[in-house]
Amino acid sequence: MLDLRELWEFRELLYFLVWRDVKVRYKQTVLGALWAVLQPALFMVVFTLIFGRLAHLPSDGVAYPVFVYAGLLPWTFFATTVAMSSTSLVNSANLITKIYFPRMIVPLAAVGVGLVDLAVASVLMAGLLAWYHVALTPLLLLAPVFTLGVMLAAIGIGALLAALTVTYRDFRYIVPFAVQLWMYATPVVYAASSVPERWRVPFAMNPMTGMTDGFRASMLGRPPSWDLVVISAVAVCLSLVAGIAYFQRVERRFVDVV
Amino acid sequence: MSSSATGGPVIVVEHLTKEYVLGARVRGYTTFREAAVTAVSAPLRRAWRLARGGTEARSRPFHALDDISFSIDAGTVVGIVGRNGAGKSTLLRALSRITEPTSGTIAIRGRVASLLEVGTGFHPELTGRENVYLNGSLLGMRRSEITRKFDEIVAFSEVESFLDTPVKRYSSGMYVRLAFAVAAHLEPEILMVDEILAVGDAAFQQKCLGKMQDVGRGGRTVLFVSHNMAAISRLCSRGLLLRHGRLAFDGPTLEAVTQYLADEQRPDSLRWETAALPRRLDEYGELARLTVVEVRPAAEGKSGFRFGEDLRLRLTFAAMSNIHSAAIGVGIDDLYGNRIVTFNSDEAGVIMAAGRNNTYTVDLCVPNPVLNPGRYAVSCAVLSGARILDFLPQAGYFDVQPIRRDTGEHFEPTAGAGPVRLACTWEIHPAAAPLVSAAVS
Numbered sequence: 001m002l003d004l005r006e007l008w009e010f011r012e013l014l015y016f017l018v019w020r021d022v023k024v025r026y027k028q029t030v031l032g033a034l035w036a037v038l039q040p041a042l043f044m045v046v047f048t049l050i051f052g053r054l055a056h057l058p059s060d061g062v063a064y065p066v067f068v069y070a071g072l073l074p075w076t077f078f079a080t081t082v083a084m085s086s087t088s089l090v091n092s093a094n095l096i097t098k099i100y101f102p103r104m105i106v107p108l109a110a111v112g113v114g115l116v117d118l119a120v121a122s123v124l125m126a127g128l129l130a131w132y133h134v135a136l137t138p139l140l141l142l143a144p145v146f147t148l149g150v151m152l153a154a155i156g157i158g159a160l161l162a163a164l165t166v167t168y169r170d171f172r173y174i175v176p177f178a179v180q181l182w183m184y185a186t187p188v189v190y191a192a193s194s195v196p197e198r199w200r201v202p203f204a205m206n207p208m209t210g211m212t213d214g215f216r217a218s219m220l221g222r223p224p225s226w227d228l229v230v231i232s233a234v235a236v237c238l239s240l241v242a243g244i245a246y247f248q249r250v251e252r253r254f255v256d257v258v
Numbered sequence: 259m260s261s262s263a264t265g266g267p268v269i270v271v272e273h274l275t276k277e278y279v280l281g282a283r284v285r286g287y288t289t290f291r292e293a294a295v296t297a298v299s300a301p302l303r304r305a306w307r308l309a310r311g312g313t314e315a316r317s318r319p320f321h322a323l324d325d326i327s328f329s330i331d332a333g334t335v336v337g338i339v340g341r342n343g344a345g346k347s348t349l350l351r352a353l354s355r356i357t358e359p360t361s362g363t364i365a366i367r368g369r370v371a372s373l374l375e376v377g378t379g380f381h382p383e384l385t386g387r388e389n390v391y392l393n394g395s396l397l398g399m400r401r402s403e404i405t406r407k408f409d410e411i412v413a414f415s416e417v418e419s420f421l422d423t424p425v426k427r428y429s430s431g432m433y434v435r436l437a438f439a440v441a442a443h444l445e446p447e448i449l450m451v452d453e454i455l456a457v458g459d460a461a462f463q464q465k466c467l468g469k470m471q472d473v474g475r476g477g478r479t480v481l482f483v484s485h486n487m488a489a490i491s492r493l494c495s496r497g498l499l500l501r502h503g504r505l506a507f508d509g510p511t512l513e514a515v516t517q518y519l520a521d522e523q524r525p526d527s528l529r530w531e532t533a534a535l536p537r538r539l540d541e542y543g544e545l546a547r548l549t550v551v552e553v554r555p556a557a558e559g560k561s562g563f564r565f566g567e568d569l570r571l572r573l574t575f576a577a578m579s580n581i582h583s584a585a586i587g588v589g590i591d592d593l594y595g596n597r598i599v600t601f602n603s604d605e606a607g608v609i610m611a612a613g614r615n616n617t618y619t620v621d622l623c624v625p626n627p628v629l630n631p632g633r634y635a636v637s638c639a640v641l642s643g644a645r646i647l648d649f650l651p652q653a654g655y656f657d658v659q660p661i662r663r664d665t666g667e668h669f670e671p672t673a674g675a676g677p678v679r680l681a682c683t684w685e686i687h688p689a690a691a692p693l694v695s696a697a698v699s
Contacts, residue, residue: 016395024383094540098378099396100355100370252358255351256278 002244006102014105018112025113036120040072047072051189060191062220066128070216071188073118073125074150078208079179081114081151085158086165086175089254096255103251104244107162111154118147125219137221146215146224153207153236156243163247166254182206187213192228204231207239267329267367268448268479269353274362276323276348276503322348324503325362330481330496332368332447335474337494337511338483339518342535342650344500346483350374350450353481368447368479371398375452375539377437382426386417386436389425393440407443414465415439430644442469449473450481453538453651467493485651486595487515519593519633528553530654533576538649546581546612546640546647550574553636553656562657565631565669569624575640575648577612584612584647586620587639590629591652598634598677604641628678630671631660 007014026032044065051057052064059067085107089096092106129136165171185206187195192213195203204210210232214224323345330336338346351357353364354372379396380389390411394404404411412418415436417428425433451470470493474480484490490497490511497514499507507517533549552572555563563569571588585604591597601622603609612618635652660670671679 012401013395016392016401020381020384020388020392023388024381027383095379095396097351097356097540098374099372101396255357 002104002248003102007104007108010101010105013101014108014112017105017109018116021109021113022116033120036117037124040069040076040121041124043072043076044069047189057190058194060193060220060222062134063132066132066134067191067216067220068189069125069128070219071186071212073121073219074146074212074215075183075186075188075208076121077114077118077147078150078154079183080117081111081154082158082161082179083175084110084113085154086161086171088158089162089166090169090172103254104159104247107158107247108155110158111151114154115151129219134220139218139221139223142218142224143215146211146218149211149233149236150208150215152240153211156236156240157207158243159247160239160243163250163254166257167250182208185209187216192225200227201231204228205235207232207235211236266332268332269328269330269367269481270363270365271329271353272327272363274323274326274349274352274364275321275360276345276352276357277319277360278322279319321503323352323359326500326503326505327362328498328505328508330479332479333477334496335480335482335494337490337497337514338481338500339485339487339490339497339514340500340506342532342653345503346500347374347452347536348503349500350452350481350483354450366448369398370448370450371444371446372450373397373441373444373452374450376434376441380425380433380437383424385424386421386428389436390440393437394443397441397444398446399444403445411439411443414442414469438466442466446478448479448481452483453485484595487519488594488596491515491594528555528654528656532650532653535650535653538651542646543648545579545642546575546577546584548573548575548638548640548648548650548653549617551636551638551650551653553654555656562633562659563627564659564661564663565629566626566663569622569627569629571622571636573620573622573638574617575620576617577614580614581612581642581647583609583642585609585641586622587641588622589637589639591635591637592677593633593635595635595652598629602641627658628680629658630675630677630679631658631669632677633657634677 025035029035031038047068048065052059052068057064088106088110089103095101096103096106128134161171161175165175183189185203186208192203192209204227210225210229214229214232217224326349338349340346348357350372351374352359353366354370354374356372356374377389377393379393381392384392390408391401391404394411395401399407412421415432415438417432417436420428420432425436428436467489470480470482474493480493482490482494494511497507497509497511497518498505499514499518507514530551531549532551533547537543550573552574553562554570554572556567556570557564573586573588575586577584583604585602585608587600587602589597589600601624603620610618634656636654636656637649637651638653639646639650640648660668662669
């Protein structure tokens with residue numbers, strides 16, 4: 001199993017890798033940190049026009065922009081993290097072949113960068129909640145719990161894809177569009193309540209279903225659909241275990257392959 | 259795990275073996291499609307070979323390390339010597355846990371830092387200051403430790419005034435100095451170093467050697483891979499000699515060096531295939547790759563040139579991309595790795611445009627050379643401007659025989675006469691009668 005004590009010993013390296021990626025990204029771009037907000041914000045505008053105005057998707061009784069942004073926030077965190085993790089090992093080939101450290105640090109650093117982005121993007125969430133007069137409730141305290149759930153799912157899936165990408169370079173092309181499709185299997189642009197009853201269980205087997213729905217519910221001050229949350233939580237645990245197990249099984253070979 | 263305990267082995271290696279499978283794969287990774295095709299075609303091909311009465315195994319395993327056992331006591335400075343491809347770097351990689359052994363065990367007691375490259379993880383966009391922290395933490399330093407040593411590191415590197423400049427604007431010399439400064443301030447219990455002294459200018463190299471000596475004296479255990487026998491002899495108290503992945507000698511440094519020089523560098527050939535040799539840095543050999551190095555004395559079947567005979571070398575290199583200004587560098591070293599002379603084609607105005615996927619043969623002739631009889635090593639490089647595209651230290655060896663080219667007489671310089679013999683005239687004042695020469699003739 002994962003050597004947590006060793007990972008803990010290397011926590012400063014994890015910090016520096018996250019710090020490096022955040023810093024380098026903001027140095028090379030004109031807009032810098034704004035990008036972390038801009039991406040979900042633009043999606044919010046587009047989705048509001050298409051799904052809110054044109055398709056009139058139900059949004060659980062709140063304004064569609066705030067509804068979709070509350071879903072985009074956890075989803076963007078998941079999607080960017082998984083995309084970054086999946087190429088992280090290949091992109092760190094020069095480190096892996098020269099220095100020893102627990103390889104798991106590499107995809108974990110991608111999660112760290114995703115968290116920083118999430119924090120930046122949350123500022124707009126606060127603005128939207130205020131603008132649309134959504135009352136804050138104690139349920140907001142659940143948001144960090146669902147964020148943790150998204151993070152664990154991203155670690156599991158990210159580690160799995162990172163390891164697969166080392167062996168099969170196809171995944172460089174598969175991951176970006178698979179993640180795009182995945183969003184439509186997740187209640188981001190539509191409400192979980194609009195999914196027919198008989199599809200509810202398979203729908204919730206997507207680890208992101210319960211976490212996204214739960215995150216949104218806690219933001220908008222409604223009780224989460226606990227059935228979805230429980231099933232998705234199990235799926236999160238399974239993907240975490242499977243991802244880490246596969247990663248560790250092929251970890252020994254990385255250096256001879258990258 | 260107790261730290262810095264004196265006495266007792268800190269590294270115990272038993273039956274260490276590392277196998278690579280040579281054969282079909284060059285790139286190393288696969289795509290799904292290839293994996294699927296191979297799954298179907300491999301059994302068919304094997305059946306076809308067997309049906310034709312061929313042999314079974316096509317991809318034979320290559321033993322980069324073959325059943326190596328040794329142990330190292332705390333505070334020992336060990337030099338690892340051996341030819342290119344003998345397994346030195348693989349051994350360091352296995353010891354520093356970068357690569358997993360195929361079989362055998364490695365037990366290490368204490369904090370290890372390995373320097374397989376200068377400036378690993380340096381990011382061009384980050385400033386010198388930021389890279390010191392990043393690189394330091396990659397090498398295993400704590401943040402507090404880096405902060406504490408920061409001023410010392412900067413002073414050692416001599417790049418104070420550029421600390422807040424991105425390192426992409428550094429000259430290569432500044433880059434190396436800063437990178438080495440970080441490495442030099444590591445305080446691990448066990449330090450593994452792979453040939454990093456081969457970079458940087460001479461003065462800085464001396465400074466680094468001095469620093470390494472201090473590390474050794476500080477009671478820490480050091481493993482040091484180098485082609486520079488002078489440095490090995492100076493720094494190390496024990497030598498490991500590797501030959502084709504096996505441990506050929508383990509004992510006092512001088513003996514290891516002597517054996518290496520006598521045995522490994524015997525010019526048993528005048529032609530060396532260098533295409534498959536591992537390179538010092540990953541980027542070497544990527545755009546252009548030296549494939550053959552040849553020594554071409556006039557007399558066939560000899561291990562080298564006669565004294566005074568024109569030195570003729572032939573290099574072959576393959577260009578993997580279009581290089582608009584390629585040049586060739588050849589260096590002649592003594593067996594201790596000290597450079598005697600360097601020939602760069604661009605300095606002689608020979609710069610070529612190399613085309614992708616072409617192979618080029620380069621002949622170098624040095625007329626009337628002044629090398630004394632003895633044994634020498636040839637190092638070669640493909641250059642493009644200030645950039646090194648490929649570099650092979652000591653790719654081949656040759657002898658200058660103690661026979662005069664012109665007269666065929668035996669000629670042996672006095673011991674310790676140095677590597678070169680230059681023409682000169684003598685005058686003595688006040689002029690004396692040439693009694694001696696008269697007496698001799």
